[in-house]
Amino acid sequence: MHYLLHGLFGFTMLYKAILSTSIIFMTLLLATQLGCETVGLVDYANMTPEEKLYRAKCGSCHKLRDPKSETDEDWVTYVHEYGEKCTEQQKAIIIAYLQANN
Numbered sequence: 001m002h003y004l005l006h007g008l009f010g011f012t013m014l015y016k017a018i019l020s021t022s023i024i025f026m027t028l029l030l031a032t033q034l035g036c037e038t039v040g041l042v043d044y045a046n047m048t049p050e051e052k053l054y055r056a057k058c059g060s061c062h063k064l065r066d067p068k069s070e071t072d073e074d075w076v077t078y079v080h081e082y083g084e085k086c087t088e089q090q091k092a093i094i095i096a097y098l099q100a101n102n
């Protein structure tokens with residue numbers, strides 16, 4: 001009898017542990033999903049190809065700089081300085097995008 005109760009108790013504890021673990025897991029999952037929703041405010045569907053290129057080429061090492069943060073001339077300098085992995089055509093597109101939005 002004692003062993004039977006002990007067994008049941010062990011089973012209940014295990015059940016509770018699994019249950020609380022999955023609740024924690026679900027909460028984390030939900031939090032991640034909500035996080036994505038917030039990031040999802042960036043509207044990729046309606047983004048111009050120029051902006052997409054800028055985001056792809058200039059946002060991998062640091063946060064994207066606000067186009068307004070630099071003058072036309074400075075963007076030319078920076079895009080040539082940091083756009084080493086871009087073709088000349090891509091640099092020209094990015095510069096035009098930044099200059100049109102500063």
Ligand code: HEC
Nearest residue numbers: 057058059060061062065070078079080082083084086094
């Ligand atoms: C290979 C990594 C990398 C990529 C890709 C990159 N940058 Fe940077 N960028 C840096 C580093 C490193 C700094 C200096 C540290 C910092 O400010 O975060 C920097 C700084 C800057 C600055 C601040 C001014 C300065 O010199 O400190 C601007 C503006 C900038 N980057 C623009 C761009 C633009 C525009 C592109 C796309 C053409 C780009 N970056 C792509 C690495 C990169």
